[in-house]
Amino acid sequence: MEKETDKNTFYSHDLPSTKMDTKVMAKRDEKIQVAMIGLCGCWGCTLSFLDIDERIIGLLEKVAITRSSLTDIKRIPKRCKIAFVEGGVANEENIETLEHFRENCDIMISVGACAVWGGVPAMRNDVSLKDCLTExxxxxxxxxxGDKPVIPYHKDLPRITNKVYPCHEVVKMDYFIPGCPPDGDAIFKVLDDLANGREVNLPTSLTRYD
Ligand code: SF4
Known part of the structure; x- marks a missing residue:
């Protein structure tokens, strides 16, 4: 049976004071705000971001991740300096999200083949949307x-675009990191350059796949 003292110990954590919260938040607000979003992709590029591994710890002195694909925050809560975008544009919600990012971020980066040129989802561009959905x-x-197969429809589902578009055909993109997915080292290099105020210099050794 659980002892009363154990219970008390369990519940007696010191909660950070509001003053402390305000200080932490203020420090966080001073950092370079970074956001990420996944559009029509497979999350492989997001996983590559995680390959930055412990190097992110050093960078967190300078940057704060405001919004990421790993959270379920739909909108950017405050203006961001840098945004990483995975995936191409395949429906109206993707367009709306990308435009929201463009309005609220200074530097937009297409990450991976899907964002850069449409990638695998763009293979449907060779056939009509109707034929694609029928197939x-x-x-x-x-x-x-059993029942006659139907193409799913609901008014709340985002309408699919006739083609899959690379991000830069919808909004201006500032940098492109190729690969499917790009190497974590390439993503780190771009983030590190920008966070340290350097010109982005992505060597071909980080973007070759032969
Ligand atoms: S580029 Fe490749 S890894 Fe990245 S979202 Fe597209 S299919 Fe996935």
């Missing part, structure tokens, strides 16, 4: 059998 939901051997 996926009606003719596909994996289509649900």
């Amino acid at each position: 996926a939901y009606v003719c596909n051997v994996g289509a649900v059998t």
Whole structure:
């Protein structure tokens, strides 16, 4: 049985004072604000970001991650200096999100083949949207059998665009990191350059895949 004293110990953490919160928040606000978003991609580029590993600890002295693909915050709460964008544009929600990022971020970076030129999702650009959806939901051997297969529709689902677009065809993008996914070292190099006020210099050794 749990002893009363154990319970008290468990509940007796010192909560940070409001004064402390304000100080921490103020320090955080002084840093370079960085945001990330995933559009039409597979999250592989986001995982590559995590390959920065412990090097991010040094950078966190200078940058604060305001919004990331790993959280469920839909909008950027405050103006950001740098934004990393994974994925291309494949529906109206992607367009809205990308435009929101452009309005609220100084430097926009396309990360990975999907953001840079559409990537794998853009393979559907060779056929009409109708044919693509029919193949996926009606003719596909994996289509649900029994009831007549239908293409899913609901008014709350974002409308799919006729083509998949690279980000720079929707808004201005400032930098491009190629790869599927880019190497974590390449993402780190770009972030490190920008965080330290250097001109971005991505050597080909970090962007070669042969
Ligand atoms: S570029 Fe490759 S890894 Fe990145 S989101 Fe697209 S498919 Fe995934």
